[in-house]
Amino acid sequence: MGRKFSIISMFAFVALFACRETPIPKERPTFSEVGVLGLKDRKLEEINPFPLEGIWHAFPGKLAETEEDFLALEKEVPIPLKIPGYWIDQNLPPHGCVTYRLKLDVDLPGNLMIYLKEASSAYRLYAYSKERGLVELGGSGTLSLTKEGSIGYYGESARSFRVFPSSALYLVVSNHLYSRGGPYYSPILGSPELTLVFLRTKERKKFFFLGVFFLLSLYHLVLYLHRRRDMFTLFYAIMCFMWFLRIALFERVTRDWFMPSDFMEMLQIRLEYLTFILLQIFAVNFFYHFFSPHFKPRTRNILIVPLVLILLVTLFSPYSVYTKFLYITQVYMMVLLVTSYRGIYRIIRNRDTRHTGIVFLLGTTVILATTVYDSLVFLYRWELPFLTEFAFTFYSICLAYEIANRNSYAWETAEYLTTNLRNEVDWKTIELRKEKEKAEKASEMKDKFISIVSHDIRSPLFGISSVVNLLTESPPSLSPDKTKQVLNDASIGLKNLLSMVEDLIQYSRFQNATIFPDYQLFDFNLVFESLKEKAKSLLDTKNLRLQMDIPDSAVAIGDPHLIQHLLWNFLTNAIKFSHPGSSIEIRAKEINQHWNLSIIDQGIGFPEDWAERIFEEGFVYVRKGTADEFGAGVGLAFCKEVSDRHGGLLVAHSLEGKGSHFTFMLPNYDRVVLVLDDNPGYRSQVRKILKNLPVVIWEEEYADHALQSIPKLRPDLVIVDFSMPEKDGLTFLTELYANPDMVEIKSLMLSSSQNDPKTGKKLEEDLLKIGGDSFLKKTVSDERLFLEIKRLLGFL
Known part of the structure; x- marks a missing residue:
């Protein structure tokens, strides 16, 4: 139990680490005056990425596009406009445009990188200096003074540029009907090296959470299709998939899949809202099926009805209407989480399910706290990162942990029975195969024996029979000298016959594995x-x-x-x-x-x-x-x-x-390798793998005979199969290493499975405990097995 909690804690730590943003130093550059960023006495290569939040110079209604346009703005009087760190809202009219300017006050020339993310309006970023002139740093959408010509969509720009004492940044924004007047976030400035680290962290975070929810969804969907009994497994899989889609849509993963357009932008926003509502619907169904004794159908229906209504509004109403329900869905999410405490409380009261209740209590508390936190961030425009992905990841892992516990007993029982049945079938197959081989050998030996009798044994027996007939004649017809010669011929025939029988017996014993x-x-x-x-x-x-x-x-x-x-x-x-x-x-x-x-x-x-x-x-x-x-x-x-x-x-x-x-x-090599396996085919395969290695290969089929032979010739390496009929590989090595003189012998155990079918334990762990050196599955490539044997023998 403690091990499982350790795994969850480790996963939560990794998720939190992935969710973090690049730390912003306390003493970051500040605005020395309105529209001027003070960078004097600073090493530009050591500046960590930081948001350019503050009061910029702004020229409302101006849409500069050429160097002459920007130089003309220098003759006009700007107005101060604040760019906050998160969600710029300048209260511009439904359609408007503005050009922002920020001067960079530096001592010496250097390199910086600027990054702008999630800009819903059309925008262009420029850097201007007397030394380099006007340089475009990136942009998104189509800038226009008219509503019809202005097209904005979500995009990101990041580019390094050369900064001089005369440098200034220009952000030109042209927003359209549903825009809130500018980018969601302020531009971020830093040294190129540190800004690239910041961007890599951001991408890793995004794909980390995408991968987690996709794998959870896929795994539990396969689990449900395999059993087709527990509906809560299906609803959990759909929940994870909905959150996967929500992250993908919120992070604008699809922006590279289509040509940017107003239609695709609106579609992504609508789908993002729909996935969040569907997520809540499937979450209610999950709780109903998982806590069926404590969750009545009437309660489930009451909770789902408002969600269905919001879903219909989101499907068929315009953007300006359904976005108003964002606050309602956030609050309703909190209501659902608070309601789940009722079922959790009842579970905790039951001693048998107390552990499940505690896990659900922990996960629900985390996601409730972060939901409230993110709602406040959204409402008050705080400059803090969202933690919803981390919270729902932690919550999902808690649910997955309990689903695994719910299914573990059935799985373990089924796997135990299946493994035992499979082993029985394997052993019976081996025994039948051996009996078949013995029968074929016996038939072949019988045919060969008959052939030998007909060709070879018949002649000496005929000669011996003739001698016996002569010696038993009455009266004897042979002289003493002739009798001695005949008996000598009979003796030679008997010796030849005995030699033939001995050869036949030895060969037969070898074939039947008695030698x-x-x-x-x-x-x-x-x-x-x-x-x-x-x-x-x-x-x-x-x-x-x-x-x-x-x-x-x-x-x-x-x-x-x-x-x-x-x-x-x-x-x-x-x-x-x-x-x-x-x-x-x-x-x-x-x-x-x-x-x-x-x-x-x-x-x-x-x-x-x-x-x-x-x-x-x-x-x-x-x-x-x-x-x-x-x-x-x-x-x-x-x-x-x-x-x-x-x-x-x-x-x-x-x-x-x-x-x-x-x-x-x-x-005649210095190294000896013992191959112990009851399967002659696999022993032959190992011999072929080691044919170019300077070692004497010693084959054994039975563990007991190997234990008797090893003290006479200590091998340098023992390659042993785990699954053998009379004594498994672990038992063999345990008995071998029980002799203090044998502990120096290297060992490599092979098995078709990672786990012991009887105990379910990892074979590699048990092998290392008894003093073994290495474990490999039989399915590894010949090259991998060859390299491991070379390593154990010291050839690498």
């Missing part, structure tokens, strides 16, 4: 020594020579058992397809931060067109070894799985009859 890479630091020398020892009997059978070219220091990152199994498949294939008495070479060399592990034989090789497809899943080849050995055809597919899990690359070269060359390229 996970166990990343750690290991030495290739130990791996190759183990391979050499394991393959000794196979090498001796064919009298093969094994040559090894391994550096003394060959440390790498990965799963040594899986990599050893990959190399074992390469080595047994080399043995299988090598000619007796030939040699096999094993090389390990670091090139471009990759370990290139190669096994080269001089055997029968394979067709060149196999090189690009030999590692593909589903590629089945049936080929006997040089000693009639058989293979299951899945060993190389298993190697491809191991390579992909390590971010490596497999390359095969061969010429049929001239041997084969198989190479496994394993990344």
Whole structure:
């Protein structure tokens, strides 16, 4: 609750700041005498903008247009006329013209800027000096000595000019029938730099309030269309839109949209009055629907009837009639606000709605006070800025706050149920997808297994069956030496059969995610020594020579058992397809931060067109070894799985009859990045994003297995998905950072939502609390994700 009040207070402060005018210093330039502005002993570049209110020299009935006309006025005797700071009213006849003059008393030449705003009459601003002659500074409308030729409209002029000791300002005004005799405000003079700051502040204020009311109106209109139940939301949206139009019309935003004309000027004024009346009508309806238990329909009708009558008068009466009702509408606005206190009092008495009543009391008091204040300013022509925009902004925010509270419970309940349902659907979809993939894999493995049985396993089984039949003959037909040879052949067939079954089981387990890479630091020398020892009997059978070219220091990152199994498949294939008495070479060399592990034989090789497809899943080849050995055809597919899990690359070269060359390229970077996500597609996407980054990419699908593996090889960065079936990303990181030795590991959490669907809290805030480093939505661009990972790894 306190947080919401803080937001409202901050917004009110910003609105008040935007509403303020540029401060006018206490010691501003003053009139040294009638029609003379004293600027001696002042630095012109330090003069803040100030209104040129005071007594000017005036020449009624004169409409000077050329330099000769102005010089001729110097020979005439002017009369003193006061220009107040706000709403000039010279009590001129319905049509008249006047030329004002103000001399500028300066010591040295300099630059000044003059600004005139909201001039309802036609006018021209001039600066005259002996050094520069007559210079026009701006104007609006068409000046004329006749009523028919004089056209005035609201406009603004601002221009800098050079001032000399002989300089004077001339303001020529030609008013028409409905004009009050001149500009609404006096001209403003100041240094160019400070005056530009003043004008920018003015524009920011205008567009700030326009933006606030437009967004409030649009948001609540969408809210109403979404629910179509709470009428007070609709009336509130229309209220904000009416105030948006009123500001736009009052500030004359439309003056740049049309060609200036008397018709458009009158239309804007009429629309301004209409929006203010409609605003009050919709405000009454808003209160009626919002406070329905405390606001009777009869009361609403009584309050609306006078407004409807004023609305009709404004629509169909001439300007001189409906403008008289401005005071009435101001007073009636106060009546409506005072009436609303009745409903507010009843709400405050109810304990459950007391908070709502206090908010309405505060907002209503603010707008009532400023309405009275602005009415007095308007009535007495005080030189004070209007605060109506600020007050109604504050009032609207209070109403919006209570509308949000009124709808919050329903929204939260609906969103909670929707989120839970969506999550359930997502999880079920994931599970069904996984089950479908498993079924497809199982079907594929079944077909492949049947194919293997029909091509490979049948031959050794047939040989073993034949041996068994021979051994069980009675009487025996084989000699002891022949029996020993037959049993040796059966033993070799059984070993081949066992090797094929082991390959098939390993590949199947990898496909079904029952094998996970166990990343750690290991030495290739130990791996190759183990391979050499394991393959000794196979090498001796064919009298093969094994040559090894391994550096003394060959440390790498990965799963040594899986990599050893990959190399074992390469080595047994080399043995299988090598000619007796030939040699096999094993090389390990670091090139471009990759370990290139190669096994080269001089055997029968394979067709060149196999090189690009030999590692593909589903590629089945049936080929006997040089000693009639058989293979299951899945060993190389298993190697491809191991390579992909390590971010490596497999390359095969061969010429049929001239041997084969198989190479496994394993990344060997200093930095390790763990990607933990149950979605293999997104893990693949992250791998593609980081393909040009010098890091070892370690993929994990399950959080528990990652927690077991991390102590063996501490990654530099953990990229974790928040939404995982068994354990979410926050829980994983909480358990990870519970180990003091792991707190230095950087972490980046990704999620499709900013909030926790269970608690509604901001995921980024919860992540930072447990010691995480960064949070991004999964919808961010690849470039943004790449830059964030580089930052966390210290590459930026």
